Amino acid sequence: MSRSPFLEEVRAEMRTRHYSIRTEKSYLYWIKSFILFNHKRHPKELANSEIESFLSYLANQRNVSSATQNQALCALMFMYKHILHIEITQLAYQYTRAPKRMPCVLSHHEVQQIFAYLTGRNWLIAAILYGCGLRINEALRLRVKDVNFDNHTLFIFRGKGAKDRYTLLPHCLLDALQQQIQFSLQIHRQDIAQGYGLTSLPPALIRKYQSAAKDAAWQYLFPSSHLGQHPHDEYMCRHHIHETTFRRALRQAVQQSHVTKRVTAHTFRHSFATQLLLNGVDIRTVQELLGHTDLRTTEIYTHVMGSRFAHTLSPADRLQS
Incomplete structure (x- = not known):
């Protein structure tokens, strides 16, 4: 089964930075989900509004926990910062604090x-x-x-x-x-x-x-x-x-x-x-x-x-x- 060259680039970057296998799988899952959610458009064509829509979908349609939403946001920020070299600022969503x-x-x-x-x-x-x-x-x-x-x-x-x-x-x-x-x-x-x-x-x-x-x-x-x-x-x-x-x-x-x-x-x-x-x-x-x-x-x-x-x-x- 052929692998996505873009996702393989993300995988290679995480391994260079010695991320754990668990984190690698998690980040790749959320990045892939983000791409599919946006009808397979390349992430470099997407910006704040698409990220915010995806996070809103996770919270409201999939009812994910605050920790899971933070994990998805971390994965997207990693991709934009280290792979696409794009600085994401003024995002409507911030990291949420999990209830104690x-x-x-x-x-x-x-x-x-x-x-x-x-x-x-x-x-x-x-x-x-x-x-x-x-x-x-x-x-x-x-x-x-x-x-x-x-x-x-x-x-x-x-x-x-x-x-x-x-x-x-x-x-x-x-x-x-x-x-x-x-x-x-x-x-x-x-x-x-x-x-x-x-x-x-x-x-x-x-x-x-x-x-x-x-x-x-x-x-x-x-x-x-x-x-x-x-x-x-x-x-x-x-x-x-x-x-x-x-x-x-x-x-x-x-x-x-x-x-x-x-x-x-x-x-x-x-x-x-x-x-x-x-x-x-x-x-x-x-x-x-x-x-x-x-x-x-x-x-x-x-x-x-x-x-x-x-x-x-x-x-x-x-x-x-």
């Missing part, structure tokens, strides 16, 4: 209820999210080398903001992780026997350390069930499982557990932070474990705990006295 929401957290009992309906790999992923405070993409990107059994730590390679960090590794997960590593290495040996055996690596690493792609240490902890083409370098490799695989299993487990809260993969990370603070862990330590740059991001969990209301008596309770 308190994160949903689970009690320890609710976590146990959900875990009762998860098994095998899906249970281990959920346990890592809750026990280590990882984001779902960080958990799925874990490699064999990232698990340190000696000092009970997990290494997160290029987490959000391309930052490396360490977090704690619960003792209760050691046996399950050992079994998962053995499974991953077994898949790797089978790939090598069939003439493959390469894992998916960032472009800079595959060019610098070509042998690392076949190294057992670099294999994903949760390998995909099939081989695929590397999105950058197009060699056949084994990636990690897709996050929708876990999310589907989690959704089913939540329904079966009858926990009535809205639970996502990220809910376990919120619950990890809240439980640590409830157990007296210093907020700076929690900040470091979560990989937050700004302490104010971590401080939101102190509000979720509700500890400042602990000794406040509701007027309704006084009716009984």
Whole structure:
């Protein structure tokens, strides 16, 4: 299938600037949508009015969230600034501020209820999210080398903001992780026997350390069930499982557990932070474990705990006295 030369130019510019694959896919999607919305006219022929009409369509016809609308606007601004070299000014639409929401957290009992309906790999992923405070993409990107059994730590390679960090590794997960590593290495040996055996690596690493792609240490902890083409370098490799695989299993487990809260993969990370603070862990330590740059991001969990209301008596309770 032929690709659009213009979109390929956008893709090449993003890769030159080391944008993530997720951002690349997102930006290309919105730029393509913008072009189709304007009947396939070239963006250099379009200006403020067409951009404003497109953003209005997203908000009013497609009912997208403020974050999604901001993402679409970012994609268009990137295209005009870096590809077309056109400065867009006096746009009627500005970046919208997302409403500030308190994160949903689970009690320890609710976590146990959900875990009762998860098994095998899906249970281990959920346990890592809750026990280590990882984001779902960080958990799925874990490699064999990232698990340190000696000092009970997990290494997160290029987490959000391309930052490396360490977090704690619960003792209760050691046996399950050992079994998962053995499974991953077994898949790797089978790939090598069939003439493959390469894992998916960032472009800079595959060019610098070509042998690392076949190294057992670099294999994903949760390998995909099939081989695929590397999105950058197009060699056949084994990636990690897709996050929708876990999310589907989690959704089913939540329904079966009858926990009535809205639970996502990220809910376990919120619950990890809240439980640590409830157990007296210093907020700076929690900040470091979560990989937050700004302490104010971590401080939101102190509000979720509700500890400042602990000794406040509701007027309704006084009716009984």
